[in-house]
Amino acid sequence: MLGAIIGDICGSRFEWQNYKAKDFELFTKDCRPTDDSIMTLAVAQAILDSRPDGKDLAAHAVCSMQQLGRLYPSAGYGGRFARWLMEKDPQPYHSFGNGAAMRISAVGDASRSMVQAKQFAYAVTAVTHDHPEALKAAEAVAGSIYLARHSASKKDIRDWITASYYPLNFTLDEIRPSYTFDVSCQGSVPQALEAFFEAKDFEDTIRNAISIGGDSDTLAAIAGGLAEAYYGIPSALREQATQYLDPRLTKILKDFESYLAG
Secondary structure, three states: OHHHHHHHHHHHOOOOOOOOOOOOOOOOOOOOOOHHHHHHHHHHHHHHHOOOOOOOHHHHHHHHHHHHHHHOOOOOOOHHHHHHHHOOOOOOOOOOEOHHHHOOHHHHHHOOOHHHHHHHHHHHHOOOOOOHHHHHHHHHHHHHHHHHHOOOOHHHHHHHHHHHOOOOOOOHHHHOOOOOOOOEOOOOHHHHHHHHHOOOOHHHHHHHHHHOOOOHHHHHHHHHHHHHHHHOOOHHHHHHHHOOOOHHHHHHHHHHHHHHHO
């Protein structure tokens, strides 16, 4: 999960000012955790609250996302989701936005089987993003993270993705010149996954994702969650990233990581 947060923080300063190269400083004073990090941590809290078997995970996800989201009203939510956060009886709104995929990493981390990963992905996603493309994206990312955490090779993960979810019939170099801002799942999740598949390590995954432009923080969050599961996170990057989190967010992160370790 921290991998997604790191991707979000590093990509935050490029979301509206894309930089289509990889030679940038990862952390600066202009970086910050955005809605990607806040909602990633909200999903993690929902998983903690629904222990041990994920009972009522969907209800916990609604509660956690609304509670945490309202505490960070300037995190950069999309308009429809921002309204959802404030509703007394929040209902899904048929979105296929990439918010479905950027907040899902904790599901892949915590799941004990692929079946559970798919069930949990649906539970935390359908409460807002109930469009088939959003549910597909959340399942693809959560399932990829589950596979990576259980020693699957990149080839195995890629084959699983291309067989059931996305063709991935492009390279980053091919799309970088013309790729533009796209907040749909179908227009950003395959690109984020490809950033991981072409990377040599965790940091390179983040740089790949940001370098293609577009919705930089979300692309890097999606790719970073998968990269963490596959590579782990260098301690120096962990230390730098956590300095951007306040005590409330840090507690959720530590509680979730303790849960995984136990």
